Amino acid sequence: MSSINSFEILETSPEYFWFLAVLAVLAVSISKAGFGGAMGSLSVPILIFVLPPKQALGVLLPLFLVTDVWVVYIWRSMLDKRIVTIMCAFGVIGQIVGWLIFDYLNDQILTGLIGLIAIITAFNYAWRRIKPLKQSSLEIATSVSRRIFQRGAIWCGLSGISSFVSLSGGIPAQVFLLPHALARQSFVGTLCVYFFVINILKIPFYVEIGIFSEETLTVSLWLLLVIPIGVFIGKWLNTHISDQIFYDISHIGLPVSYTHLTLPTSDLV
Numbered sequence: 001m002s003s004i005n006s007f008e009i010l011e012t013s014p015e016y017f018w019f020l021a022v023l024a025v026l027a028v029s030i031s032k033a034g035f036g037g038a039m040g041s042l043s044v045p046i047l048i049f050v051l052p053p054k055q056a057l058g059v060l061l062p063l064f065l066v067t068d069v070w071v072v073y074i075w076r077s078m079l080d081k082r083i084v085t086i087m088c089a090f091g092v093i094g095q096i097v098g099w100l101i102f103d104y105l106n107d108q109i110l111t112g113l114i115g116l117i118a119i120i121t122a123f124n125y126a127w128r129r130i131k132p133l134k135q136s137s138l139e140i141a142t143s144v145s146r147r148i149f150q151r152g153a154i155w156c157g158l159s160g161i162s163s164f165v166s167l168s169g170g171i172p173a174q175v176f177l178l179p180h181a182l183a184r185q186s187f188v189g190t191l192c193v194y195f196f197v198i199n200i201l202k203i204p205f206y207v208e209i210g211i212f213s214e215e216t217l218t219v220s221l222w223l224l225l226v227i228p229i230g231v232f233i234g235k236w237l238n239t240h241i242s243d244q245i246f247y248d249i250s251h252i253g254l255p256v257s258y259t260h261l262t263l264p265t266s267d268l269v
Contacts, residue, residue: 007215009050017050025063025223029230032067033074034237035249036177036191037170058216061199061206063223068196070231075189080182086152087159087173087194094160094169095201101161122252141181151176156194163198164205170195184238184246 010017024043031037047056072079144151155176163169173194177187206212238246 020046020050021223022226025226026230028063029067029227030234032192033071033231033234036188037195054211055216058211058213059219062220063227064199065196066224067227067231068192071192072189072196074235075185078183078185079189079193080186083180084190084193086148087156088197090152090156091160091194091198092201094157095164095198098161098164141179144179160198169198184243188238
């Protein structure tokens, strides 16, 4: 990706640039509105075909926040307030830990570990679909609810750390939330509140290191026009599929999102 020179491709191949940029925003908005961000991480790999990672993040982060606010508004009555409070509390602690250890942590080891967790979780789900456990989904949800603080400390803490260090906080957050078997609207709303809080906390840090620029913000403003289309599609999908299909897609999104972990994240920060 080092051959990409900032926004030069916008001048030399504007059609190619805007096609991929629109595709990236659709991936975010559809995924967040319909599935809580299951495959939204694909937006960054798409956009780095036409932008360096640092500029890609500068373009996308404001769009993430706008989409989160809209999706939270749509599903605001379906939030699980207890779960999202626990997630945000441990996620914020994770962000602080990530900031403290940022200069000492090997992000490649961390992202590799998270990718492995994502793959194991998805394959475990697929295996249980083939050979169901004796426990029902409700029994599993009841069991994990009893351990919500322990699981929150582990998974949401890891989510906060990895989000700060390597932009891969979505996978641990979903690993935490999926076993709770929430209604799909509640699942989406809860995740979006969590991601909104986590992403807001990144802003001062990213401002300090110069990720945002006049060019990134200008592109973001134009791409705002795409968000309503993606949110409409995502909401439609959410309300027209079964819970089983919803959870199938959400689990598939875990290993698919692993492509996000292959980015040169050190270039982002």
